[in-house]
Structure formats: structure tokens, C-alpha cells
Amino acid sequence: MRLRSQHLLGIDGMSAEEIELILDTAESLAEIGRREIKKVPTLRGKTVVNFFVEPSTRTRSSFELAEKRLSADALNFSPSMSSFAKGETLLDTARNLESMAPDFLVIRHGQAGAPHFLARHCSCSIINAGDGAHEHPTQALLDAFTIRRHKGRLRSLRVAIVGDILNSRVARSNVLLLGQLGADVTVCGPPTLLPKGMERLACRVTHRIDEALEGADVVMALRIQVERMRSGAFPSLREYAALYGVTGERLRGAAPDAIVMHPGPMNRGVEISGEVADGAQSVILEQVTNGVAVRMAVLYLLAGEVPREAAA
């Protein structure tokens, strides 16, 4: 089996089989990261452009590491050093990048749909590394990978996603992915940060955190941005923390073996207490580790490589 598309634009439109293929491939590639020589020659001679129009540390580093471990040549391109900052359009920038004949373009962009726009105009594989409030598919994949490792499955697991759902691409990709694989997802946040029609994306919606956390197998806290407070979505970080912070006390309502996740970067003491972030149930740093393997799997499969099990 192979992926149907040459691009990874989002979880939207992916089948459960494709998602599982990526997760299984990541499982077999994860081992490379534990070797002494953390490198295989699979993508030797392939060029990947990491085109990050929005700041990112974790995702960009993770992609770069994945590319290097597969022996691809990585070119990092960010707006501060590019003509993009001089008013060149996204299309012209992309066409210029494409003239250098990359095999992959990994894009992080503040506007929803930017990767889809590029996919229509470029012939290389486009990988969405986060587009506005739309999707962040590799984050959802690494989250699913992490959950699967701990719980052995996704089907029928109770997952609570808490925070700024309105502006979160992580929430959207996770809702789509977890729903596709049969998990039971509840999203939770202040009504000012719950988008209209969310309940029609195969998830439950509530503004009561205790209701969301009750019996949850997975609790995912989302980063809250100070800019949202300024836009009037809530009065203060203090009040936000009081109402929606994932604390030890609240976590007691979840399943005893619940895991706690966060896509980072965290605001300690706001959406998640330090005690929970550093606690025994936290898998936040594992998410980062797993991110590299998942991104390796995505690159590997999009390059048209046959799944490893089949090859072996």
C-alpha cells in the first residue's frame, strides 16, 4: 500500500489505512533514532526545502532532523532572510524555490490553505507543517503515534482537547485524525474560543472542563496565546488558568492511567500546571521524540518508498 497523494496537505481526506500506514512506518523508523549512527541512506540525493514563513523551533528542527536521518539535503528558508519579506508573493517565492528542483517543500505559513495553494502551482511534494488555524497534520500524526504507544490503540479511547479550539490547527488535525481512527473526542474551551459548527466534525463540544476530562484516557492541553486575550476572548490569563488550566486536581477526574499531552510551547501555570507537565502522566517530551520518526515516515512514504515491512 502507498499514500494516494504526492502531498501531505492535511488529515482531511486521508483514509484510516493511510494514517495507519504512516504510524506503522514511523514505528519501524523510530529505531534509527536510537542507533549510534542515526542515519540511513534512503533519501540520498533528495532535496527538501524547509520553507517556514511563521516562526517555529520544534517543528522545523524536527523536520530537519528527520531529513538528515534519511540523508536528504535540507535547505532552510525563512522570511527574515528572503525576498518574501520584500513583498514577493507566495506564488513567486514558491516558483523560485521550485526552480531549484527540490523534491519536497515543507511549509509553515500563517494563512490557512497556503500549502494547498502551493500544491496547485508546484510539482514537488508539499508537506504542510502548519497552516494558520487550519491543519498541522504531522503534529496529529505524532500525537496519535504517542497515544498508540501508550494505549496500544486509538479506537474508543476518550480524548479531551482543552484550550483555544478556534485558532488551533492542532485541534482540527487531531479531531479529524482521532475521529477517523475511532477515538471518542471532546473539545473544550471558553465559548468565545469554540468555533461554530465544530460539533459537526465528529467530536463533542463543551465549555465545562470537568465534563471533558471525566474518564478521559488522553488529556491534551493547547497553548493559549496572549493575543487572544487582547482580542477579548477572555479577560486575563489568570482567569483562563482558573477556568481551563489542566491541573493535578482536575486530572483526578480523568482515567487513573490517563496520559497528558501538549504540542508546545507551554505556558506553565496557564493552560497546564508545572506539576502536571512534569508529572508521571506527562508524555510531552516523548511527543517531541516521536515527531522525528513520524516526519521520517511521511518523507519516506511520500518519496514513493515501499513500506518497510513489505521490503523486509
Next chain:
Amino acid sequence: MRLLLRGGRVVDPASSVDERLDLLLEDGRVVRADRGLAPDGAETLDVHGLVVCPGFLDMHVHLREPGQEWKETVESGTRAAAAGGFTGVACMPNTEPVHDTRSVTEYLVTRARSHGAVTVHPIGCVTKGQLGEELAEMHDMREAGARAFSDDGRPVSSSLVMRRALEYSRIFDVPIIDHCEDAVLVDGGVANEGVVATRMGLRGWPSIAEEIAVQRDLLLAEYTGGHVHIAHASTGRTIDLVREAKRRQVRATCEVTPHHLVLTDEAIAEYDTNAKMNPPLRAAEDCRALIQGLADGTVDAIATDHAPHHTDEKCVEFALAPFGVVGLETAVAICLDRLVQRGAIPLARLVELLTIGPARILRLDRGTLRPGAVADVTVLDLERTTTVRPEQFQSKGRNTPFGGWELRGAPVLTIVGGRVVHDAR
């Protein structure tokens, strides 16, 4: 100069005519429609099997001149109108400079005379600089030919200024056209607030932001006795509010666009900026309510909100693309195919919405084929099948969501003041 249209089915809702008649035009006026008229030296056009209507009027277009000639000009926009079956267009004042003084009205009238393929009815600004603060010189602009006033895409946000505008406009008995949008509530929204925008991660433009503005305008019109015209109604609730207001005898009229009638927000699913406009495409139940409004008489006109943009301007990230779609060259075929052929409204009702409906709103002595009327004529072929080909548009704008659509029914002949300006029979 005499012109005889022979053998067509004349549909003139203003005089309740729908029968097979010949139509004689002379010196820019209608002589009469009758059975078996002899050519008697007149140039004869055979229109057997075709439908002969009063010239269609599009009361909401953007000609982009002066100031944005790369998007459209009076010349290209009126050629698009002629090709689309329109004999007249009313053009919005959001030009550069904005049309808020007589000098711009005169410029438009002059350009239309020298370069216009169809009649142009300028719409002036309600307020100076389109800033929503002080009333513009309506009298002066009207003397020069302005037919209505509107601040268009930057609607008057102050209820006090809107009150004054509706009061002051009574002196001239002209409509104040409002693009109803509570901009604070829209808060940067780019797509209908709902599941589609949510799934796509786009900021929502809620229906309520239109409806609050509509209700404010209707109450102000009722209070002042002014005539408010609601531009491009896009939601079911807007239609309900207008219907109730009309029942209370409020001087209110409204228009809808073809795209809001036949497309839902699903059309933006691939981040297609050619389906991005303001107000945004709504839900299927809104489409149904708008069509109901056409059928029951709540809606007074179909207008395109023809908003040409350069391809480069539209070929960007969705949220950054300008709002607007072109419509002059697709409106009639869309309405014939999707509304008339499918039985949503009868042909005569569609003709009414494109002729006497908008003519009454703008107080134009047009929109009918009665003897003595201006010889503006639109001829339709209900059986002609066409495919929308944006690259062949007369308009400079290619930004249509209907590219590739195959449509049954098309305008085939356009006559302005007794002169053939487009003939695709």
C-alpha cells in the same frame, strides 16, 4: 433608423405581455409590439424561437474607473454587460478617487458616452470620502446624473449618519443603497461562519453581522420615511426581515446576486479565491430562502455585484485575496438554467427582476417595451447551451466561480437605444 424584431415571444412583465409579437423600434424608442408588423423599410431581425424582453438592468456593478483601470474600465465593463444581455448598469462609487463629488459623476457620464457599450447609471457616495462621517453633495451629483447613493463596501456604520442620509435623500426621492455589514462583528471574517469555515481554519463572517445591519436600516427607513435598498441580501433572515418590513409599508427594497442564489460556502472548499466575495457564500438553507424571496415578491431585483479583480490579485493565499467575483457575463445564463429551467421561478418573474424591478428602485423610465419606451431590448435563447469560458470574457476580470459550467439558456442579442451592441444569434 428603424428596426423590426420579427417572430419572437415578447415577455414584458411591466405591461403583463407574454405572447408572440413583432416589435418595432424607431429612433431609439419602442414604436409598438404587435402581430404581423410589416418591415416597411425597417431593418429586420429574425427572432423566431427567441424571447424578446425589455433591456436587462444590473443595478450593482463595479466598473473600477477612475483609478483601477487594470481591473476594469467603463469600456470593458460595458462590453461585458452587452455580451451578458444587459443594456444598462449602475456603477458603485468605490473608485479612486471615490465618487463623492459632481466632478466624478461628470467624468463617468462623459466616459460612458464616449466608451460605453450600454447605458451607465452612476451611484454616488452617501458620505464624503466614503468615510461615513459627513453627507456628500447628493444634490450636485444627482444633477449630474447620479441615480442613487451608497457607501458600498464601506457601509455607513454610524446610525446617526444613516438616519441623516435617509432623511436627506427624501428631498430627491432617491434610494440609499446599503451593503449591510456590521464590520466590528465581522472582525476580519473571510468565509461564512459555520462548519465549512471551521473545518478550513478560516475566520467566520457571521450571518448575524448582515442581519443586524439590515434590521437597523429597516427601522431607520421606517422612522425617517426614506427609501433604503438592501444590496446583495445573502441570508434567509435578511429576507424575513425585509418581508416583514414591506408588510409594515416600510420603503425598503432588496436585491440578490446569482452567486448567492446558486452556490453555498462549499464552493470555497479548495480555498478557491474565485468563490470569495463579500458577503460570503452561505448555507443551502439560505439559498432556498433567497429563492423563496424571489418567488414571493420580497426580492425586487437580481444584481450581480460584478467585482472584477486582476488574476494576480486573486492568485494569493485565501484570506489575503480581495473579495469579489465578476458576474455580468454569467448572470443571465445562470438564472435561466438554475432558476427558470428548473422551475424555481417562471420566466416572466426572472425578467421582472432584471428589468422593471431595478428600474423602479432607481426611478428609471426603463424596463418595459411599452410604446414610447427607450428601445433597450434583451433577446434570450432558452435552448442555447453555453459553457462558461472565463478566458473569453469581455470583462478584464476572470474571477468567476462558474468557470466550466454548462448552462442552458443564454442572452443572444442586446439592443441599446435601438442599436444592436451584441449579437450572438
